[in-house]
Amino acid sequence: MELFVQAHGDRVDGLPGGLYRYREGSLEPLGEQVVDRRHVIAINQGVFDRSSFGVSAVSRAIDAWRHYIVLGTLLHRLQRVPGIGLMSSGYSSRSGHPLPASLRLDDLLTRAGVPAAPASYFFVGGPISAEQAEHEGMNEDAVHTKGPAEMIRDDAAQFLPDYMVPARVVVVDRLPVTANGKTDLRATALLPEVATSGNTAARVEPETPTERWLAAEWGRLLGYEEVSTQDEFFSSGGNSLHSVALVNRVNRRFGTRLPLQTVFDTPMLADLAACIDGGAPGAASRMVRLNAEGPDTQVFAWPGLGGYPMNLRALALGFGGELSVTGVQAYGVNAGESPHATIRRMAEADIAEIRRTQPTGPYTLWGYSFGARVAFEAAWQLEQAGEKVENLLLICPGNPHVRTEDGRRWGREASFANPVYVTILHSVFAGTVHGPAVDACLRETADEDSFVAFVHRRMPALDEGTIRRITKVVAATYEFEYTFRELRERRIEAPVTIFKARGDDYSFLENSSGYSAEPPRVICLAGDHYDVLKENGVGELTARIRGLDAFL
CATH class of the missing domain: 3.40.50.1820 (Alpha/Beta hydrolase fold, catalytic domain)
Incomplete structure (x- = not known):
């Protein structure tokens, strides 16, 4: 059995990026080139990006039938090392169809004068906490893979502004259709995968009037039924814009003055309902x-x-x-x-x-x-x-x-006539300084009122009062x-x-x-x-x- 370790850039303290052979407690440099991202199977390329190092395990067993038993045993032992999370990301194959990571490793070993691997595993790793090590879900380590829903959401985030990225992605076998072949939205909403929040805890029925009202609003906002008092807002698909919308609806309905951070402080429905019933708070912490x-x-x-x-x-x-x-x-x-x-x-x-x-x-x-x-x-x-x-x-x-020529002309002036200022102000809400939404904002904005109206049309979850207050904070601090x-x-x-x-x-x-x-x-x-x-x-x-x- 041989082990080859690769450091990814400067992510391993004291170990320059490159490939090393492990021998008798020390690392022997073999070269600067490593198994790269492109050699890892597609679903694990995001894992590679988050990893600090990679390990290639090579079996030199005399009996060919023992190769994968030896490799599997080693991987199991390494996964038990405290504080380290590992993810298998490539391997050789007895069928004659090895994955690219295995072929790349053979190439690197040959260049270094080391015999190619009869059988190999490649896995990437990074540091993990004790809490992550004990986790039973998909977040158990620093280099966990992602499921289809996570990958779809990540792809959407590549080209959509923040407020258009779906808060929740649900994967189903097929969408129900109407008699004329169109998607049946009503039937889709009743699918078990859609109607639940994805929480695994037993459902607790809302009992008080506040809990029942809040559960209805919560469900409408996040798009699922069967809301439990034990549901946690962000785990159920909520995001920051949803939380602002919910606080604003609560304040209108109950006449309270809960601050925007209330859902962050009390994300469970039962706790939020108790906060509402507790009446208007005193001076809120920021x-x-x-x-x-x-x-x-x-x-x-x-x-x-x-x-x-x-x-x-x-x-x-x-x-x-x-x-x-x-x-x-x-x-x-x-x-x-x-x-x-x-x-x-x-x-x-x-x-x-x-x-x-x-x-x-x-x-x-x-x-x-x-x-x-x-x-x-x-x-x-x-x-x-x-x-x-x-x-x-x-x-x-x-x-x-941002808009270099306009920047030279206007400098740091916080004016709605300044295209750079409007672009930056819009980015506070949209998270980007590029795209058709930015162009539309520049066309339609003449003053604070028109800007607030534009953002509210694009992000109806944000009420105009919140948009205006954030706009005023930007105006007051932009020139600092x-x-x-x-x-x-x-x-x-x-x-x-x-x-x-x-x-x-x-x-x-x-x-x-x-x-x-x-x-x-x-x-x-x-x-x-x-x-x-x-x-x-x-x-x-x-x-x-x-x-x-x-x-x-």
Whole structure:
């Protein structure tokens, strides 16, 4: 038996990318080339993208009949190694039809002067948490494969704006049709696969008037019947836009003033109904829990322009069970709030909220896009107050390239006559700066009212009041920049890591120096400014964060 290990880029600490032979407890370099993504079977190519390393197991058994017994036994042993998740992604074949991964391995071994493999398995791997190891579903490890519904949704996310990506994909054998051959929508809605949420827990019938009303609205919004009081909103197919729509309907129906983050805080129907029956809340926290309760390690993360942390949830879910990620929602998003006038004041108010959750350091702070500026300011203010900031991660702090000629003419002016501003403002809701929707928005927008009306027509789940409040937050913060003098006054002792998206301009920090005790680590991402937070692209970012020394 021989083992060959390949490191994927810089994802294995201390091991350069390339192929190695394992011999007597050490790794012998064989070359820079490896089994690549294209050599892996199609359904597992997404797995390859998320993996940190690959392992090729080669049987050298004398008896040919023992080859696959030996390989299977080894794979079983390796899968029992704590903290590592593995996924088989290619193998040789006794039928004479080996998979491409096996052929590629033979080619690499031959080039290195090593005999080709009589029989081989290739599998990829990555780190996993204890919670993931115990999971019995498809999310059991860092490199799990995806089913047809996940793959369809990922493909849709490649070319549809966020608000058009289906919240839930259901695969059925066939669609019922009417007598004239058209799809029977009523019969389709009654299919068992469609009528249930996909939750495996026993259904608990809604009992109180609030639970019954909420179950009906919940079902209409997410497109299934038989809603249980134990259903969890996001596990049932809900997304951030759905949650905003549900909160707005609740407030209209019951006369409450629940904040937009209510569904994040109480995602189970029974708990949400109890929250409604509890009456109007007091001053709501702007700290939005983005993943399940995790260990003591707490991360506070600022979203981009607009200040609503909806686009950070996919990133946070990638660290479920490892980090507790809390989004810092901008003051001004909830009804009755007005945006702060400066970054300094924004950070002061946010720190006050953070300290209600975590009174003392050390703190871990992340900031995405515009939120990177607020996170930087908050880190500086915390250190000035004598607190320790453990790590500062600035994700895509530069601006995406948008309409270069218009940018030169208008600069950073927050005006509806500025095509760059309108494009960026639209991206806050749609998650893209390209496509026919952007062009239509530019044609139809003349002022705030026309912009709000346009977004509401495209995203009816968002009420006009919410769209207008987020628009005002963007208008108040779009022109925020550090002056040269302000940046020179700030020096961060915490280690700083900058994640730079493909195609982004230089950030507010990259033409400066002296703002951190140690030079920042700059990591370039293959994804663009928006894709790095989407479900089909966030895996790259989570893998890079896991690769940081501070995460280990």
